[in-house]
Amino acid sequence: MPQKSRLMPVxxxxxTTLAIVQxxxxxxxxxxxxEWFDPLIDVRGVLADRHLKLPNEEAMQESAIKAMIESLxxxxxxxxxxxxxxxxxxxxxxxxxxxxxxxxxxxxELHIISPMExxxxxxxxxxxxxxxxxxxxxxxxxTTIEKLxxxxxxxxxxxxxxxxxxxxxxxxxxxxxxGHIKSQSITGLLRRNQNWSWCLxxxxxxxxxxxxxxxxxxxxxxxxxxxxxxKQNVINGLVIDLRENxxxxxxxxxxxxxxxxxxxxxxxxxxRVDPIRAWNADSKQILQDVPIVILVNNNSASxxxxxxxxxxxxxxxxxxxxxxxxxxxxxxxxxxxSGGMLKFTxxxxxxxxxxxxxxxxxxxxxxxxxxxxxxxxxxxTRKETVERIKSREPFTIITEDEPEASACADIDWIEDTxxxxxxxxxVVALRGKLETGNWPLLSEDDPVVTGISEAVTELAKERIxxxxxLVKVGNRLxxxxxxxxxxxxxxxxxxxxxxxxxxxxxxxxxxSIGSWQVTSGNIEDALDSLxxxxxxxxxxxxxxxxxxxxx
Numbered sequence: 001m002p003q004k005s006r007l008m009p010v011x012x013x014x015x016t017t018l019a020i021v022q023x024x025x026x027x028x029x030x031x032x033x034x035e036w037f038d039p040l041i042d043v044r045g046v047l048a049d050r051h052l053k054l055p056n057e058e059a060m061q062e063s064a065i066k067a068m069i070e071s072l073x074x075x076x077x078x079x080x081x082x083x084x085x086x087x088x089x090x091x092x093x094x095x096x097x098x099x100x101x102x103x104x105x106x107x108x109e110l111h112i113i114s115p116m117e118x119x120x121x122x123x124x125x126x127x128x129x130x131x132x133x134x135x136x137x138x139x140x141x142x143t144t145i146e147k148l149x150x151x152x153x154x155x156x157x158x159x160x161x162x163x164x165x166x167x168x169x170x171x172x173x174x175x176x177x178x179g180h181i182k183s184q185s186i187t188g189l190l191r192r193n194q195n196w197s198w199c200l201x202x203x204x205x206x207x208x209x210x211x212x213x214x215x216x217x218x219x220x221x222x223x224x225x226x227x228x229x230x231k232q233n234v235i236n237g238l239v240i241d242l243r244e245n246x247x248x249x250x251x252x253x254x255x256x257x258x259x260x261x262x263x264x265x266x267x268x269x270x271x272r273v274d275p276i277r278a279w280n281a282d283s284k285q286i287l288q289d290v291p292i293v294i295l296v297n298n299n300s301a302s303x304x305x306x307x308x309x310x311x312x313x314x315x316x317x318x319x320x321x322x323x324x325x326x327x328x329x330x331x332x333x334x335x336x337x338s339g340g341m342l343k344f345t346x347x348x349x350x351x352x353x354x355x356x357x358x359x360x361x362x363x364x365x366x367x368x369x370x371x372x373x374x375x376x377x378x379x380x381t382r383k384e385t386v387e388r389i390k391s392r393e394p395f396t397i398i399t400e401d402e403p404e405a406s407a408c409a410d411i412d413w414i415e416d417t418x419x420x421x422x423x424x425x426x427v428v429a430l431r432g433k434l435e436t437g438n439w440p441l442l443s444e445d446d447p448v449v450t451g452i453s454e455a456v457t458e459l460a461k462e463r464i465x466x467x468x469x470l471v472k473v474g475n476r477l478x479x480x481x482x483x484x485x486x487x488x489x490x491x492x493x494x495x496x497x498x499x500x501x502x503x504x505x506x507x508x509x510x511x512s513i514g515s516w517q518v519t520s521g522n523i524e525d526a527l528d529s530l531x532x533x534x535x536x537x538x539x540x541x542x543x544x545x546x547x548x549x550x551x
Contacts, residue, residue, distance in 0.1 A: 047060070097180055099153075099162075110140045121176055161176075198225065204434055207239070213245060238290055238291075239427070240292060241423070262285040262288070292318070293319075305328055313351045313352035375444075377443045379450070
């Protein structure tokens with residue numbers, strides 16, 4: 001039965017709050033004069049004036065910028081040229097104009113995984129499983145997915161004509177009017193009649209919400225999702241799935257953390273230029289007495305780690321899964337007055353318990369990211385992760401042929417159909433918490449030791465893959481060298497007796513400079529090390545004199 005909503009106070013706060021995190025940024029120079037630029041100006045001038053080839057000055061400029069960025073050893077720093085700005089902003093905000101469909105290249109064909117909710121592609125009749133054969137009359141094969149997506153996107157209100165092959169092999173030409181697309185960041189467990197089901201355990205009132213990424217709309221999406229879940233069933237327990245969530249908006253992460261806290265520090269940001277800044281929770285809290293499990297793994301990063309780490313540090317949630325990625329640094333994106341954009345790291349995140357999230361910035365080499373609670377370390381191999389993601393996909397796409405599933409999940413179905421052991425254990429943990437008031441111990445693995453071991457295992461796998469590639473390169477080099485050796489023509493006929501051979505050097509007029517008898521070494525190897533041009537015919541059987549012409 002629906003209960004009185006515990007979400008309304010936060011919903012009203014969200015509606016009246018424009019933003020919770022704003023940075024005022026002014027681009028200033030710390031260089032006292034232009035002397036720093038003098039060598040760059042000199043090098044550019046000399047090369048432009050005197051180099052054999054006329055330099056591409058735009059390429060030179062971009063290379064100089066990239067070199068400055070690379071010197072920082074900052075893996076997240078990036079210069080975005082003017083012609084790449086639009087694509088970068090689209091990826092950053094998940095906000096663009098196009099047809100609104102999830103696509104994937106399979107066997108060099110563009111497959112529609114699913115049309116997106118309320119999208120132009122869904123309204124036009126594009127179906128999950130369609131193969132796009134032509135875009136505006138041009139073939140959609142033998143090219144990159146990036147180029148195909150570029151052809152599908154375009155200004156709002158413009159048309160694109162796609163020729164698709166449906167799963168029954170019938171073909172159809174569909175005209176789609178491009179529209180404004182905003183990627184949804186919140187999903188439920190599965191779709192029923194094209195609507196999300198949020199139910200994990202109907203009897204115990206356990207709800208499931210997945211946050212795929214954090215953008216500016218995520219807090220409102222989460223409120224809407226929880227309100228929808230309340231209409232389906234009472235919320236006595238909540239699972240928030242942050243696995244494979246790469247992060248995103250800092251403000252969204254702070255806002256969502258604040259929803260579930262009535263006090264305490266959410267996160268502290270420490271930079272070189274800006275002073276230390278901390279964000280604290282206010283007194284408005286949703287689902288105050290509801291136990292929460294957050295699922296994480298080593299692909300949970302950045303904003304995911306702020307939410308999971310801040311709520312864990314304030315004893316609001318239990319974390320289940322494996323240690324997170326360890327990307328806890330703040331990146332700012334600036335529009336440059338000269339054109340282009342610059343993304344760079346300005347600060348690091350620290351949690352309320354003092355732990356540094358970023359693995360590269362942490363003073364303790366064994367501590368980074370967010371660890372599961374003791375007793376809730378639930379491991380998942382890479383193979384199991386792939387199987388889980390593949391098994392889940394058919395239940396999340398928009399299709400008229402929805403696979404059979406109950407409106408609410410159960411543990412056996414989660415294990416056997418979704419192949420998601422971590423999620424099944426989250427249900428077990430919440431049931432235990434609701435029954436006893438304490439989180440059960442579902443494993444004996446130590447969270448810190450396991451986190452380090454997982455990292456060591458991943459590095460070992462990376463090393464093995466690198467070694468495999470080196471072996472492949474070595475084998476290919478050997479093959480090419482063998483082909484090269486077969487192509488080479490020996491200077492000396494086969495079966496020639498070189499015992500007691502004599503080397504004679506003459507000048508360009510044929511005057512003898514001297515003769516030397518070969519007492520050791522390989523004559524052919526010695527000759528191969530020189531660039532020789534034959535001036536005489538080589539006799540077949542027995543060589544007594546070898547003439548080397550010297551200019």
